[in-house]
Amino acid sequence: MHSVLCFGEALIDFHAEGRDPHGYPRAFVPFAGGAPANVAVAVAKLGGAARFAGMLGTDLFGDMLLDSLHHAGVDTRDVARTGEANTALAFVALDAHGERSFSFYRPPSADLLFRPLHFRTDAFNDTAVFHVCSNSMTEPLAAETTREGMRRARAAGALVSFDLNLRPALWPQDADARAQVWPALELADLVKLSAEEFTWLAVDGEANMLERLWQGNTRLLVVTDGPNPLRWFHPDAEGELPAYRVPAVDSTAAGDAFVGGLLQQLTEQQVGPHDLDALVATLPRLHALLRYAAAAGALAVTRQGSFASLPTTDEVHAFMASHS
Numbered sequence: 001m002h003s004v005l006c007f008g009e010a011l012i013d014f015h016a017e018g019r020d021p022h023g024y025p026r027a028f029v030p031f032a033g034g035a036p037a038n039v040a041v042a043v044a045k046l047g048g049a050a051r052f053a054g055m056l057g058t059d060l061f062g063d064m065l066l067d068s069l070h071h072a073g074v075d076t077r078d079v080a081r082t083g084e085a086n087t088a089l090a091f092v093a094l095d096a097h098g099e100r101s102f103s104f105y106r107p108p109s110a111d112l113l114f115r116p117l118h119f120r121t122d123a124f125n126d127t128a129v130f131h132v133c134s135n136s137m138t139e140p141l142a143a144e145t146t147r148e149g150m151r152r153a154r155a156a157g158a159l160v161s162f163d164l165n166l167r168p169a170l171w172p173q174d175a176d177a178r179a180q181v182w183p184a185l186e187l188a189d190l191v192k193l194s195a196e197e198f199t200w201l202a203v204d205g206e207a208n209m210l211e212r213l214w215q216g217n218t219r220l221l222v223v224t225d226g227p228n229p230l231r232w233f234h235p236d237a238e239g240e241l242p243a244y245r246v247p248a249v250d251s252t253a254a255g256d257a258f259v260g261g262l263l264q265q266l267t268e269q270q271v272g273p274h275d276l277d278a279l280v281a282t283l284p285r286l287h288a289l290l291r292y293a294a295a296a297g298a299l300a301v302t303r304q305g306s307f308a309s310l311p312t313t314d315e316v317h318a319f320m321a322s323h324s
Helices: 035-045 060-071 140-155 177-187 195-201 206-214 254-268 276-281 283-301 313-322
Strands: 003-007 011-019 025-033 050-057 079-082 089-094 100-105 127-133 159-163 190-194 220-225 228-234 237-241
Touching: 003 035, 003 140, 003 254, 011 060, 025 035, 025 060, 025 089, 035 050, 035 060, 035 127, 035 254, 050 060, 060 079, 127 140, 127 254, 140 159, 140 177, 159 177, 159 254, 177 195, 177 206, 190 195, 190 254, 195 206, 195 220, 220 254, 220 276, 220 283, 228 276, 228 283, 237 283, 254 283, 276 283, 283 313
Parallel strands: 003 050, 003 127, 011 089, 050 079, 127 159, 159 190, 190 220
Antiparallel strands: 011 025, 089 100, 220 228, 228 237
């Protein structure tokens, strides 16, 4: 079976629990996470074939992540280990609406040490989708490794997916993040942005940003906005769909659940990079895929954690049946 191969960081999300008299967390509870790792787990829990490629430290947290990926049904043959740096950590605080803020302990971290030589020779042979995000692009050598993976995936005929997943706190203060992410955007067939990221990229205007995107390989852009309608764009069309409204507990993995749902459906329906135009031309089919992805994201918002919040396909179908 052709699989979804997700590349980049896996890390431990420490979620705040309880408050002391001064309003600070009383404790932090560890959850396995990391954006591309979350997507891999989402695909696996939704019944798809998922693999994860990345570098983990030879430490307790690396062991925890590898074990968590394995038990979630993710193929970990593409995971490398190193003793030269520790596994990355993130401390997550939630507000009353479930919106999160991050404090990262990275770099240095193991995930940034993955290099092209660490990709298995046949890693892309049975890959239907190769998925990355910008968190593996905050360091120059790791950024080039990410782009090299995208180029290899394209050469192998895989659909290349990019979720910007911008985390400003991860970037050096003097870094030009837009200059780093645009070459990756141009390599991707499918791009997912949040509404805030869409605005951030469209610094010279929405039309100019879209025109630049269409000059690369991108054929479908999806923009999510929490409970507000999601928007989709194609060089020849655009539209929007209403989102599901649910009580928000923790939004940490919501975008990753959405991406995982979309990639799992694209793979199940054998939609490759050259099929996206036909998909957009058949709006009921495109809308069905996006509704499924939105349901997966909505369910994740109602639960705490990263891997732990991601739904199964039965849960998604039950949720869709109960929410018109």
